[in-house]
Amino acid sequence: MPVHEMRYRSWEGKVMPVPVRLLSVPRYTLLAVFNKYIAAVLLGIGVLQLIAYTGYLVIVTMPELQNLLDLEEVPVRLRDEQIFRYFYSAQYYVCLLMVLLAAPKMISPELAHRSIAIIFSRAIPKSGYILGKVIALGGLLSLLTWVQTSLLFFFMHVLYTPEHTFHAEFWPDTFMLFWKTLLLGVTMTVVLTFVGLAGSAITKNARHAVVLLLIVFLGPGLATTMISEIFRVNVPPVSLRHLTQDMGYLLYNPGELVRDTGPVWVTFAMVLWIAVAFGVVLRQLRPHRVYRE
Amino acid sequence: MFLEAENVTVTFGRRRVLDDLSMRLQGRSTGLLGPNGAGKSTFIKALLGFVPLRRGTIRVLGHDVRRQAMHIRSLVGYMPEHESYIEGLSAVRLLRYLGELSGLSPRDAMERAHESLHYVGLGELRYRPVETYSLGNQQRVKLAQAIVHGPKILILDEPTNALDPEGRNEMLRLVRDIGEYSGSHVIMCSHILRDVEYCCESVTVLNRGRAILSGVIEELKKEDIRTYEVRVEGNRDGFERELVRHGCLTSQNTQGHLRVQLPEGYGTRYLFEIAQKAGVQLRHFHFKKDSLEDIFVSALQESERGHGYARP
Numbered sequence: 279m280p281v282h283e284m285r286y287r288s289w290e291g292k293v294m295p296v297p298v299r300l301l302s303v304p305r306y307t308l309l310a311v312f313n314k315y316i317a318a319v320l321l322g323i324g325v326l327q328l329i330a331y332t333g334y335l336v337i338v339t340m341p342e343l344q345n346l347l348d349l350e351e352v353p354v355r356l357r358d359e360q361i362f363r364y365f366y367s368a369q370y371y372v373c374l375l376m377v378l379l380a381a382p383k384m385i386s387p388e389l390a391h392r393s394i395a396i397i398f399s400r401a402i403p404k405s406g407y408i409l410g411k412v413i414a415l416g417g418l419l420s421l422l423t424w425v426q427t428s429l430l431f432f433f434m435h436v437l438y439t440p441e442h443t444f445h446a447e448f449w450p451d452t453f454m455l456f457w458k459t460l461l462l463g464v465t466m467t468v469v470l471t472f473v474g475l476a477g478s479a480i481t482k483n484a485r486h487a488v489v490l491l492l493i494v495f496l497g498p499g500l501a502t503t504m505i506s507e508i509f510r511v512n513v514p515p516v517s518l519r520h521l522t523q524d525m526g527y528l529l530y531n532p533g534e535l536v537r538d539t540g541p542v543w544v545t546f547a548m549v550l551w552i553a554v555a556f557g558v559v560l561r562q563l564r565p566h567r568v569y570r571e
Numbered sequence: 572m573f574l575e576a577e578n579v580t581v582t583f584g585r586r587r588v589l590d591d592l593s594m595r596l597q598g599r600s601t602g603l604l605g606p607n608g609a610g611k612s613t614f615i616k617a618l619l620g621f622v623p624l625r626r627g628t629i630r631v632l633g634h635d636v637r638r639q640a641m642h643i644r645s646l647v648g649y650m651p652e653h654e655s656y657i658e659g660l661s662a663v664r665l666l667r668y669l670g671e672l673s674g675l676s677p678r679d680a681m682e683r684a685h686e687s688l689h690y691v692g693l694g695e696l697r698y699r700p701v702e703t704y705s706l707g708n709q710q711r712v713k714l715a716q717a718i719v720h721g722p723k724i725l726i727l728d729e730p731t732n733a734l735d736p737e738g739r740n741e742m743l744r745l746v747r748d749i750g751e752y753s754g755s756h757v758i759m760c761s762h763i764l765r766d767v768e769y770c771c772e773s774v775t776v777l778n779r780g781r782a783i784l785s786g787v788i789e790e791l792k793k794e795d796i797r798t799y800e801v802r803v804e805g806n807r808d809g810f811e812r813e814l815v816r817h818g819c820l821t822s823q824n825t826q827g828h829l830r831v832q833l834p835e836g837y838g839t840r841y842l843f844e845i846a847q848k849a850g851v852q853l854r855h856f857h858f859k860k861d862s863l864e865d866i867f868v869s870a871l872q873e874s875e876r877g878h879g880y881a882r883p
Contacts, residue, residue, distance in 0.1 A: 287753075300672075302668055400673050401641050
């Protein structure tokens with residue numbers, strides 16, 4: 279209809295409460311992420327690894343298949359540990375790829391064309407907007423981490439019936455591991471979510487955000503390794519990959535030292551990563567900074 | 572009165588962008604005028620609660636911006652000066668998103684998104700990504716997003732930027748229509764005086780972070796019996812010096828005529844006396860009815876001279 283064939287009509291309807299209106303933030307953010315099919319493909323790969331490990335569990339619980347694959351020779355504990363180590367390594371790398379793919383789409387596009395100005399002119403708190411973004415990226419990463427862990431343990435619980443011969447020696451350890459691995463998955467998700475959002479908030483260009491995140495993920499590990507090698511000093515590992523590995527190791531072997539460091543250092547470093555990333559997001563989204571022209 | 576600012580000071584670093592600004596806005600539509608850097612955009616950001624006030628208060632429809640910024644934002648629709656869209660989102664989806672953020676249910680938001688886009692004349696293009704629009708149509712999308720939730724106050728920052736003459740006329744008609752028929756108050760920031768004159772009932776002029784003039788446009792434009800346009804034969808510079816010596820304010824209009832404002836309580840006889848003293852003949856002489864441009868220029872000049880007056 280051409281301009282002015284209709285008169286302006288105001289709107290007087292029921293206004294939704296703030297928590298309800300904030301739900302649209304993760305919804306529209308995820309829509310933007312899944313505009314690219316590769317995100318869906320990556321999510322599919324993440325789900326595939328769960329299916330693969332579940333398949334593996336089916337194999338080890340079926341004596342006929344074990345005989346066929348000569349799995350009886352493998353000690354149960356080794357098999358138990360290996361499955362989780364492979365599982366977590368794969369989880370971390372898929373997660374990392376997902377962060378590189380999805381995180382730049384979170385805040386950068388809204389900074390690029392300054393739509394954040396019209397978003398913040400709405401009656402929503404900044405903290406709510408950030409929470410919406412955390413839910414979007416955190417939810418996506420959760421599907422690849424602790425949700426999968428929970429599902430995996432659920433399948434194990436179903437498959438490892440009390441009658442099964444492995445149950446007695448396998449299940450009690452595994453059940454204890456569940457809480458530890460859940461904690462590791464949640465921690466990894468939180469750290470990667472905040473780091474991803476910080477990378478996205480720091481630049482208006484999504485491609486620059488990818489490069490920046492790569493540097494953040496790989497740089498500290500590379501730097502500490504080089505410093506350790508060149509100066510022959512023991513630098514605590516600060517890269518996210520090392521920390522995730524170490525945290526996983528600590529979860530399996532509580533009380534032991536990792537690379538001459540202990541659980542305090544690993545926890546401190548993880549909290550530091552979260553705090554720095556959260557600080558960057560808050561700083562970048564200060565309204566008068568966003569509005570500066 | 573829907574907006575009241577009292578002694579508002581905003582600083583960026585050491586620079587005072589708003590300097591003890593006080594003003595009251597009333598009526599359906601108000602134009603905020605001022606040269607670049609006058610503080611128009613900063614004032615808008617301050618009333619939306621984005622820029623902290625160093626001193627003073629702003630009350631919007633009775634709500635204090637320091638304590639109720641969120642509530643104020645729910646009453647306001649803001650059309651920024653710069654581009655504002657999310658790449659990849661169509662106009663209808665963008666408006667729906669912003670409508671939902673404003674508190675509309677998804678169904679209402681969708682309905683209002685379509686309605687607003689039809690209203691601004693983008694009905695046919697509403698499913699296209701906004702980045703593919705011309706600059707003029709992007710301006711319309713910005714207007715549509717500002718009205719999608721039916722705000723009580725609509726703030727438009729340079730709404731005719733980047734528009735061709737036809738698009739500009741349509742935008743101005745829309746703004747005027749909203750001001751006249753919606754029951755909303757419109758605040759229009761612009762440096763294009765004709766746009767403000769067409770759309771607004773009243774005007775407030777800002778300069779160097781202060782309100783230097785405020786009033787209803789028609790009243791401001793009324794004949795000012797103290798102001799004359801004159802053309803002289805003889806030593807014009809000498810005449811001008813003589814005028815200033817006698818307490819008159821002088822300037823030059825666009826045709827090159829001398830514009831003279833006599834001091835309070837003096838009439839035309841005084842002007843003739845000064846001309847006689849300066850030894851010039853008055854060849855052209857008439858009362859001056861100000862245009863908005865004259866009012867604006869005069870207010871700025873007086874402000875720069877340090878008079879710092881503010882008409883109520």
